[in-house]
Amino acid sequence: MNIYNCHTHIFTSANSPNDLLKTRIPNNGASKIIKFLLDSTPLKELPVALAKLYKVLAPNSQAMLANYANFLRVGLLPTQLDILNEEVKSFQLGSDNWVFSVLTLNLDYMSEKGGNFVKYQEQLRESVFVKAKYPNQVKLFLSVDPRTASSNTQLLEQTQGNWNKYENAFSGLKFYPAMGYFPSDTRLDGVYAWAAENQIPITTHVTRGGNFYVGDMRKLLADTSHYNLPANTKCADLINAVTLNINNGAWKKDENRIGTQLFTNPEHFKTALENNPNLKINFAHFGGSNEVNNGVNQTGIPGSMIALEQLAGLTDFTTNIISLINKYDNVYTDLSYTICDNDALKKVAGLAQNHPKLNSRLLFGTDSFLVLMEGNLSKMIANSEANLGNSLFHNSFKVNPITFFNPY
Numbered sequence: 001m002n003i004y005n006c007h008t009h010i011f012t013s014a015n016s017p018n019d020l021l022k023t024r025i026p027n028n029g030a031s032k033i034i035k036f037l038l039d040s041t042p043l044k045e046l047p048v049a050l051a052k053l054y055k056v057l058a059p060n061s062q063a064m065l066a067n068y069a070n071f072l073r074v075g076l077l078p079t080q081l082d083i084l085n086e087e088v089k090s091f092q093l094g095s096d097n098w099v100f101s102v103l104t105l106n107l108d109y110m111s112e113k114g115g116n117f118v119k120y121q122e123q124l125r126e127s128v129f130v131k132a133k134y135p136n137q138v139k140l141f142l143s144v145d146p147r148t149a150s151s152n153t154q155l156l157e158q159t160q161g162n163w164n165k166y167e168n169a170f171s172g173l174k175f176y177p178a179m180g181y182f183p184s185d186t187r188l189d190g191v192y193a194w195a196a197e198n199q200i201p202i203t204t205h206v207t208r209g210g211n212f213y214v215g216d217m218r219k220l221l222a223d224t225s226h227y228n229l230p231a232n233t234k235c236a237d238l239i240n241a242v243t244l245n246i247n248n249g250a251w252k253k254d255e256n257r258i259g260t261q262l263f264t265n266p267e268h269f270k271t272a273l274e275n276n277p278n279l280k281i282n283f284a285h286f287g288g289s290n291e292v293n294n295g296v297n298q299t300g301i302p303g304s305m306i307a308l309e310q311l312a313g314l315t316d317f318t319t320n321i322i323s324l325i326n327k328y329d330n331v332y333t334d335l336s337y338t339i340c341d342n343d344a345l346k347k348v349a350g351l352a353q354n355h356p357k358l359n360s361r362l363l364f365g366t367d368s369f370l371v372l373m374e375g376n377l378s379k380m381i382a383n384s385e386a387n388l389g390n391s392l393f394h395n396s397f398k399v400n401p402i403t404f405f406n407p408y
Protein backbone atom coordinates (compact mmCIF):
# COMPACT_ATOMS: atom_id res chain seq x y z
CA MET A 1 0.00 0.00 0.00
CA ASN A 2 1.34 3.44 -0.98
CA ILE A 3 1.73 6.29 1.47
CA TYR A 4 0.96 9.74 0.13
CA ASN A 5 2.35 13.18 0.83
CA CYS A 6 -0.19 15.31 -1.06
CA HIS A 7 1.61 18.65 -0.77
CA THR A 8 5.35 19.27 -1.32
CA HIS A 9 7.56 21.78 -3.13
CA ILE A 10 10.97 21.20 -4.62
CA PHE A 11 11.76 24.53 -6.33
CA THR A 12 15.33 25.69 -5.71
CA SER A 13 16.68 29.07 -4.60
CA ALA A 14 17.61 29.68 -8.25
CA ASN A 15 13.90 29.27 -9.12
CA SER A 16 12.90 31.89 -6.52
CA PRO A 17 12.99 35.66 -6.42
CA ASN A 18 14.67 37.07 -3.29
CA ASP A 19 11.25 38.38 -2.22
CA LEU A 20 10.06 34.79 -1.72
CA LEU A 21 12.25 34.19 1.29
CA LYS A 22 11.32 37.53 2.83
CA THR A 23 7.59 36.80 2.68
CA ARG A 24 8.17 33.56 4.62
CA ILE A 25 9.73 35.27 7.63
CA PRO A 26 7.15 36.10 10.31
CA ASN A 27 6.92 39.76 11.17
CA ASN A 28 7.92 39.51 14.84
CA GLY A 29 10.65 39.03 17.48
CA ALA A 30 13.71 37.01 16.51
CA SER A 31 12.73 37.16 12.84
CA LYS A 32 14.10 40.72 12.79
CA ILE A 33 17.60 39.23 13.01
CA ILE A 34 16.90 36.91 10.10
CA LYS A 35 15.49 39.82 8.07
CA PHE A 36 18.64 41.82 8.79
CA LEU A 37 20.80 38.88 7.73
CA LEU A 38 18.78 38.41 4.55
CA ASP A 39 19.42 42.01 3.58
CA SER A 40 23.10 42.00 4.48
CA THR A 41 24.42 38.47 3.80
CA PRO A 42 24.83 36.61 0.49
CA LEU A 43 22.26 33.79 0.39
CA LYS A 44 24.85 31.02 0.26
CA GLU A 45 26.49 32.22 3.48
CA LEU A 46 23.24 32.51 5.42
CA PRO A 47 23.19 29.04 7.06
CA VAL A 48 26.75 29.67 8.35
CA ALA A 49 25.81 33.15 9.64
CA LEU A 50 22.78 31.67 11.40
CA ALA A 51 24.87 28.89 12.95
CA LYS A 52 27.30 31.50 14.35
CA LEU A 53 24.47 33.54 15.82
CA TYR A 54 22.90 30.43 17.30
CA LYS A 55 25.40 30.27 20.17
CA VAL A 56 24.78 33.74 21.54
CA LEU A 57 20.99 33.82 21.55
CA ALA A 58 18.25 32.99 24.06
CA PRO A 59 16.87 29.41 23.87
CA ASN A 60 13.67 30.36 22.01
CA SER A 61 15.56 32.25 19.34
CA GLN A 62 18.13 29.44 19.17
CA ALA A 63 15.47 26.89 18.24
CA MET A 64 14.04 29.21 15.64
CA LEU A 65 17.43 29.90 14.08
CA ALA A 66 18.33 26.19 14.06
CA ASN A 67 15.10 25.47 12.15
CA TYR A 68 15.79 28.27 9.68
CA ALA A 69 19.34 27.06 9.16
CA ASN A 70 18.02 23.57 8.32
CA PHE A 71 15.31 25.03 6.06
CA LEU A 72 17.93 27.07 4.21
CA ARG A 73 20.28 24.07 3.99
CA VAL A 74 17.59 22.14 2.07
CA GLY A 75 16.30 25.17 0.14
CA LEU A 76 19.81 25.99 -1.08
CA LEU A 77 20.49 22.51 -2.49
CA PRO A 78 21.45 22.96 -6.16
CA THR A 79 18.77 20.89 -7.93
CA GLN A 80 15.09 19.99 -7.52
CA LEU A 81 16.08 16.32 -7.51
CA ASP A 82 18.42 16.95 -4.54
CA ILE A 83 15.59 18.65 -2.65
CA LEU A 84 13.12 15.84 -3.38
CA ASN A 85 15.64 13.21 -2.26
CA GLU A 86 16.24 15.16 0.95
CA GLU A 87 12.48 15.36 1.60
CA VAL A 88 12.03 11.65 1.05
CA LYS A 89 14.92 11.01 3.43
CA SER A 90 13.50 13.29 6.14
CA PHE A 91 10.15 11.48 5.84
CA GLN A 92 11.96 8.39 7.23
CA LEU A 93 9.70 6.07 5.31
CA GLY A 94 11.81 2.95 5.33
CA SER A 95 10.12 1.86 2.11
CA ASP A 96 9.82 2.90 -1.52
CA ASN A 97 6.03 2.90 -1.49
CA TRP A 98 5.90 6.65 -1.22
CA VAL A 99 4.00 9.00 -3.52
CA PHE A 100 4.72 12.74 -3.29
CA SER A 101 2.57 15.39 -4.91
CA VAL A 102 5.07 17.97 -6.14
CA LEU A 103 3.47 21.37 -6.67
CA THR A 104 5.29 23.67 -9.07
CA LEU A 105 4.86 27.39 -8.51
CA ASN A 106 4.88 30.22 -11.01
CA LEU A 107 6.70 33.05 -9.21
CA ASP A 108 7.11 35.23 -12.32
CA TYR A 109 4.19 37.48 -11.30
CA MET A 110 5.07 37.87 -7.62
CA SER A 111 5.94 41.51 -8.26
CA GLU A 112 5.86 43.90 -11.21
CA LYS A 113 9.61 44.17 -11.36
CA GLY A 114 10.41 40.58 -12.34
CA GLY A 115 13.90 40.10 -10.92
CA ASN A 116 16.92 37.95 -11.52
CA PHE A 117 15.84 34.33 -11.07
CA VAL A 118 15.18 31.26 -13.22
CA LYS A 119 11.66 31.77 -14.59
CA TYR A 120 8.72 29.35 -14.42
CA GLN A 121 9.12 27.57 -17.79
CA GLU A 122 12.65 26.57 -16.77
CA GLN A 123 11.50 25.49 -13.27
CA LEU A 124 8.87 23.37 -15.02
CA ARG A 125 11.39 21.76 -17.36
CA GLU A 126 13.49 20.67 -14.37
CA SER A 127 10.39 19.41 -12.48
CA VAL A 128 9.47 17.27 -15.50
CA PHE A 129 12.98 15.81 -15.39
CA VAL A 130 12.42 14.85 -11.71
CA LYS A 131 9.07 13.31 -12.66
CA ALA A 132 10.84 11.22 -15.33
CA LYS A 133 13.20 9.91 -12.62
CA TYR A 134 10.26 8.85 -10.42
CA PRO A 135 7.38 8.28 -12.88
CA ASN A 136 5.19 6.36 -10.43
CA GLN A 137 6.09 8.23 -7.26
CA VAL A 138 5.91 11.89 -8.22
CA LYS A 139 2.50 13.46 -8.95
CA LEU A 140 3.46 16.72 -10.63
CA PHE A 141 1.10 19.73 -10.54
CA LEU A 142 1.21 22.46 -13.19
CA SER A 143 0.99 26.03 -11.86
CA VAL A 144 -1.84 28.17 -13.28
CA ASP A 145 -1.93 31.98 -13.10
CA PRO A 146 -4.54 33.87 -15.16
CA ARG A 147 -2.14 36.80 -15.64
CA THR A 148 -0.13 34.66 -18.06
CA ALA A 149 -2.92 35.08 -20.65
CA SER A 150 -5.19 37.85 -21.88
CA SER A 151 -8.36 35.81 -22.31
CA ASN A 152 -10.23 32.73 -21.20
CA THR A 153 -9.49 30.85 -24.45
CA GLN A 154 -5.83 31.86 -24.44
CA LEU A 155 -5.33 30.63 -20.85
CA LEU A 156 -7.03 27.31 -21.65
CA GLU A 157 -4.90 26.83 -24.78
CA GLN A 158 -1.75 27.68 -22.86
CA THR A 159 -2.60 25.33 -19.95
CA GLN A 160 -3.51 22.48 -22.29
CA GLY A 161 -0.38 23.28 -24.32
CA ASN A 162 1.85 22.80 -21.26
CA TRP A 163 -0.13 19.72 -20.19
CA ASN A 164 0.29 18.05 -23.59
CA LYS A 165 3.83 19.24 -24.29
CA TYR A 166 5.17 17.09 -21.46
CA GLU A 167 3.20 13.93 -22.16
CA ASN A 168 1.89 12.14 -19.04
CA ALA A 169 3.98 14.40 -16.79
CA PHE A 170 1.15 16.07 -14.89
CA SER A 171 -1.41 14.88 -12.34
CA GLY A 172 -3.09 18.18 -11.52
CA LEU A 173 -3.07 21.97 -11.38
CA LYS A 174 -1.69 24.25 -8.67
CA PHE A 175 -3.27 27.63 -7.79
CA TYR A 176 -1.63 30.23 -5.54
CA PRO A 177 -4.05 33.20 -5.51
CA ALA A 178 -2.07 35.16 -2.87
CA MET A 179 0.48 35.76 -5.64
CA GLY A 180 -2.01 38.38 -6.81
CA TYR A 181 -5.09 37.06 -8.61
CA PHE A 182 -8.69 36.12 -7.92
CA PRO A 183 -9.80 32.49 -8.42
CA SER A 184 -13.00 34.05 -9.78
CA ASP A 185 -11.04 35.67 -12.63
CA THR A 186 -13.06 35.02 -15.82
CA ARG A 187 -9.90 33.96 -17.64
CA LEU A 188 -10.00 30.77 -15.53
CA ASP A 189 -13.50 29.71 -16.66
CA GLY A 190 -12.28 27.45 -19.46
CA VAL A 191 -9.64 25.84 -17.24
CA TYR A 192 -12.29 25.02 -14.60
CA ALA A 193 -14.60 23.43 -17.20
CA TRP A 194 -11.73 21.42 -18.73
CA ALA A 195 -10.47 20.29 -15.30
CA ALA A 196 -13.98 19.25 -14.18
CA GLU A 197 -14.68 17.37 -17.39
CA ASN A 198 -11.41 15.44 -17.17
CA GLN A 199 -11.40 15.09 -13.37
CA ILE A 200 -8.06 16.89 -13.15
CA PRO A 201 -7.39 17.73 -9.48
CA ILE A 202 -6.65 21.32 -8.44
CA THR A 203 -4.74 22.20 -5.26
CA THR A 204 -5.11 25.80 -4.09
CA HIS A 205 -3.24 27.55 -1.26
CA VAL A 206 -5.61 28.52 1.59
CA THR A 207 -3.92 30.01 4.63
CA ARG A 208 -3.24 33.56 5.78
CA GLY A 209 0.49 32.77 5.91
CA GLY A 210 2.90 31.78 3.16
CA ASN A 211 4.10 33.72 0.16
CA PHE A 212 2.29 36.69 -1.28
CA TYR A 213 2.34 39.33 -3.99
CA VAL A 214 4.91 42.02 -3.17
CA GLY A 215 4.12 44.53 -5.93
CA ASP A 216 1.79 47.53 -5.85
CA MET A 217 -1.55 46.38 -4.35
CA ARG A 218 -3.31 49.61 -5.35
CA LYS A 219 -2.56 49.05 -9.03
CA LEU A 220 -3.51 45.38 -8.81
CA LEU A 221 -6.89 46.07 -7.22
CA ALA A 222 -7.61 48.96 -9.56
CA ASP A 223 -7.82 46.55 -12.54
CA THR A 224 -11.35 45.32 -11.94
CA SER A 225 -11.83 44.01 -15.47
CA HIS A 226 -11.17 40.37 -14.55
CA TYR A 227 -12.93 39.86 -11.24
CA ASN A 228 -16.13 38.26 -12.53
CA LEU A 229 -17.87 39.06 -9.27
CA PRO A 230 -21.59 39.72 -9.43
CA ALA A 231 -22.41 43.12 -7.92
CA ASN A 232 -23.42 43.16 -4.26
CA THR A 233 -21.76 39.87 -3.36
CA LYS A 234 -19.93 39.55 -0.05
CA CYS A 235 -16.61 39.46 -1.92
CA ALA A 236 -17.35 42.68 -3.78
CA ASP A 237 -17.96 44.37 -0.42
CA LEU A 238 -14.71 42.93 0.85
CA ILE A 239 -12.70 44.17 -2.14
CA ASN A 240 -14.08 47.68 -1.56
CA ALA A 241 -13.17 47.55 2.13
CA VAL A 242 -9.64 46.29 1.37
CA THR A 243 -9.11 48.98 -1.28
CA LEU A 244 -10.21 51.60 1.24
CA ASN A 245 -7.83 50.30 3.93
CA ILE A 246 -4.92 50.32 1.52
CA ASN A 247 -5.70 53.75 0.08
CA ASN A 248 -6.01 55.39 3.49
CA GLY A 249 -2.76 53.80 4.70
CA ALA A 250 -4.33 51.68 7.47
CA TRP A 251 -2.05 48.73 6.67
CA LYS A 252 0.96 50.77 5.67
CA LYS A 253 3.52 48.56 7.43
CA ASP A 254 2.10 45.25 6.29
CA GLU A 255 -0.10 46.19 3.37
CA ASN A 256 0.65 43.19 1.15
CA ARG A 257 0.90 40.59 3.93
CA ILE A 258 -2.65 41.46 5.03
CA GLY A 259 -4.12 42.65 1.74
CA THR A 260 -3.24 39.54 -0.27
CA GLN A 261 -5.35 37.38 2.10
CA LEU A 262 -8.20 38.80 0.05
CA PHE A 263 -7.30 36.59 -2.94
CA THR A 264 -7.05 33.41 -0.84
CA ASN A 265 -10.65 33.31 0.42
CA PRO A 266 -12.39 30.03 -0.60
CA GLU A 267 -15.46 32.19 -1.25
CA HIS A 268 -13.90 33.11 -4.64
CA PHE A 269 -14.32 29.49 -5.82
CA LYS A 270 -18.08 29.40 -5.28
CA THR A 271 -18.98 30.45 -8.84
CA ALA A 272 -16.56 27.89 -10.31
CA LEU A 273 -18.11 25.15 -8.15
CA GLU A 274 -21.67 26.23 -8.96
CA ASN A 275 -20.84 26.10 -12.68
CA ASN A 276 -18.84 22.85 -12.37
CA PRO A 277 -20.26 20.90 -9.40
CA ASN A 278 -17.91 17.96 -9.91
CA LEU A 279 -14.77 20.11 -9.96
CA LYS A 280 -12.07 18.27 -8.01
CA ILE A 281 -10.39 20.72 -5.70
CA ASN A 282 -8.17 20.54 -2.63
CA PHE A 283 -8.30 23.61 -0.37
CA ALA A 284 -4.79 23.26 1.06
CA HIS A 285 -3.73 23.71 4.69
CA PHE A 286 -7.41 23.46 5.83
CA GLY A 287 -7.27 27.27 6.06
CA GLY A 288 -4.17 27.26 8.30
CA SER A 289 -3.70 26.29 11.93
CA ASN A 290 -4.94 29.58 13.42
CA GLU A 291 -8.15 29.27 11.42
CA VAL A 292 -8.55 25.61 12.43
CA ASN A 293 -7.93 26.41 16.10
CA ASN A 294 -10.13 29.46 16.42
CA GLY A 295 -12.58 29.12 13.54
CA VAL A 296 -15.73 31.18 13.81
CA ASN A 297 -14.73 32.16 17.34
CA GLN A 298 -11.73 34.18 16.29
CA THR A 299 -12.26 37.79 17.11
CA GLY A 300 -11.30 40.08 14.31
CA ILE A 301 -8.65 42.46 15.56
CA PRO A 302 -10.03 45.86 14.52
CA GLY A 303 -8.71 46.75 11.09
CA SER A 304 -7.52 43.19 10.31
CA MET A 305 -8.64 41.20 7.29
CA ILE A 306 -10.61 38.88 9.58
CA ALA A 307 -12.56 41.86 10.93
CA LEU A 308 -13.35 43.02 7.38
CA GLU A 309 -14.49 39.50 6.42
CA GLN A 310 -16.75 39.31 9.44
CA LEU A 311 -18.24 42.70 8.56
CA ALA A 312 -18.91 41.42 5.02
CA GLY A 313 -20.76 38.44 6.53
CA LEU A 314 -18.08 35.90 5.56
CA THR A 315 -17.12 32.98 7.75
CA ASP A 316 -13.54 31.84 8.53
CA PHE A 317 -11.63 29.79 5.91
CA THR A 318 -11.90 26.45 7.76
CA THR A 319 -15.67 26.67 8.28
CA ASN A 320 -16.05 27.73 4.65
CA ILE A 321 -14.01 24.73 3.45
CA ILE A 322 -16.11 22.33 5.57
CA SER A 323 -19.34 23.70 4.11
CA LEU A 324 -17.94 23.24 0.57
CA ILE A 325 -16.92 19.65 1.41
CA ASN A 326 -20.42 18.97 2.73
CA LYS A 327 -22.04 20.52 -0.35
CA TYR A 328 -19.91 19.07 -3.17
CA ASP A 329 -18.63 15.57 -3.85
CA ASN A 330 -15.08 16.31 -5.05
CA VAL A 331 -13.89 18.90 -2.54
CA TYR A 332 -10.89 17.98 -0.37
CA THR A 333 -8.59 19.68 2.12
CA ASP A 334 -4.99 18.93 3.05
CA LEU A 335 -3.13 19.28 6.32
CA SER A 336 0.16 20.58 4.98
CA TYR A 337 1.95 23.00 7.28
CA THR A 338 -0.97 22.66 9.71
CA ILE A 339 0.73 19.40 10.85
CA CYS A 340 3.22 21.44 12.88
CA ASP A 341 0.44 22.55 15.29
CA ASN A 342 -0.67 19.76 17.66
CA ASP A 343 -3.70 21.70 18.92
CA ALA A 344 -4.91 22.19 15.37
CA LEU A 345 -4.52 18.47 14.64
CA LYS A 346 -6.62 17.59 17.71
CA LYS A 347 -9.20 20.10 16.56
CA VAL A 348 -9.27 18.47 13.10
CA ALA A 349 -9.98 15.09 14.73
CA GLY A 350 -12.94 16.70 16.56
CA LEU A 351 -14.20 18.37 13.37
CA ALA A 352 -14.16 15.00 11.60
CA GLN A 353 -16.46 13.60 14.28
CA ASN A 354 -18.95 16.44 13.76
CA HIS A 355 -18.61 16.40 9.96
CA PRO A 356 -18.20 12.71 8.98
CA LYS A 357 -17.60 13.49 5.30
CA LEU A 358 -14.20 14.88 6.32
CA ASN A 359 -13.05 11.30 6.97
CA SER A 360 -13.03 10.68 3.24
CA ARG A 361 -11.90 14.18 2.17
CA LEU A 362 -8.87 14.86 4.33
CA LEU A 363 -5.45 14.52 2.63
CA PHE A 364 -2.13 14.19 4.39
CA GLY A 365 0.54 16.64 3.23
CA THR A 366 3.61 18.26 4.74
CA ASP A 367 4.43 21.41 2.74
CA SER A 368 8.05 20.25 2.90
CA PHE A 369 10.55 21.70 2.47
CA LEU A 370 8.94 24.96 3.67
CA VAL A 371 7.66 23.38 6.90
CA LEU A 372 11.26 22.70 7.98
CA MET A 373 11.19 26.27 9.35
CA GLU A 374 9.02 24.83 12.15
CA GLY A 375 11.14 21.84 13.18
CA ASN A 376 11.70 18.14 12.59
CA LEU A 377 9.52 16.59 9.87
CA SER A 378 9.43 12.97 11.01
CA LYS A 379 8.40 14.17 14.47
CA MET A 380 5.54 16.16 12.90
CA ILE A 381 4.38 13.05 11.06
CA ALA A 382 4.42 10.99 14.27
CA ASN A 383 2.51 13.76 16.07
CA SER A 384 -0.04 13.82 13.26
CA GLU A 385 -0.78 10.14 13.75
CA ALA A 386 -1.05 10.54 17.51
CA ASN A 387 -3.32 13.60 17.37
CA LEU A 388 -5.56 12.67 14.44
CA GLY A 389 -6.11 9.12 15.65
CA ASN A 390 -5.25 6.01 13.65
CA SER A 391 -8.31 5.86 11.45
CA LEU A 392 -8.30 9.49 10.25
CA PHE A 393 -4.52 9.41 9.79
CA HIS A 394 -4.74 6.15 7.82
CA ASN A 395 -7.50 7.54 5.58
CA SER A 396 -5.70 10.79 4.84
CA PHE A 397 -2.28 9.12 4.39
CA LYS A 398 -3.21 6.04 2.39
CA VAL A 399 -6.84 5.99 1.21
CA ASN A 400 -8.30 9.41 0.30
CA PRO A 401 -5.39 10.45 -1.96
CA ILE A 402 -6.20 7.52 -4.28
CA THR A 403 -9.59 9.02 -5.17
CA PHE A 404 -8.17 12.55 -5.25
CA PHE A 405 -5.50 11.71 -7.85
CA ASN A 406 -7.56 9.20 -9.83
CA PRO A 407 -7.11 8.77 -12.83
CA TYR A 408 -3.76 10.62 -12.94
Ligand SMILES: [Zn+2]
Nearest residue numbers: 007009336367
Ligand atom coordinates in the same frame (compact mmCIF):
# COMPACT_ATOMS: atom_id res chain seq x y z
ZN1 LIG B 1 2.58 24.73 -0.19
